[in-house]
């Protein structure tokens with residue numbers, strides 16, 4: 001698989017209880033593709049708090065030791081709001097394949113956030129596949145991305 005990400009590094013993946021089933025499906029998908037990953041939890045459908053999983057995934061991606069991140073919760077908003085508190089993170093909510101492509105091309109997103117209660121399982125896999133393989137376009141988009149960070 002050709003990717004702009006360094007796929008010799010693991011993909012960081014995490015979810016809350018609402019995203020648990022899709023996380024497990026996506027892990028099977030990554031295993032099927034032979035892609036390394038680290039599962040930051042949650043590990044069951046018991047109710048949990050999404051920041052407890054979004055912060056560790058964001059820290060992992062920020063560290064540079066992971067290729068990119070995948071986060072899931074019910075709407076994707078909780079995990080995206082949390083992850084985007086990290087200066088080095090551009091966490092993008094995706095609900096369709098075209099969005100997954102555009103957040104890579106235009107926003108250089110490094111975490112894909114999937115709303116598990118609002119997308120179909122197969123769509124989640126397709127979005128992750130598109131996210132992995134799509135290059136950032138740079139140029140005018142780089143000017144904009146370079147203005148995002150605070151401080």
Ligand code: RB5
Pocket residue numbers: 016018019050073074075076077078079
């Ligand atoms: C959990 O019920 C739900 O609030 C959470 O998964 C997420 O949608 C929050 O943004």
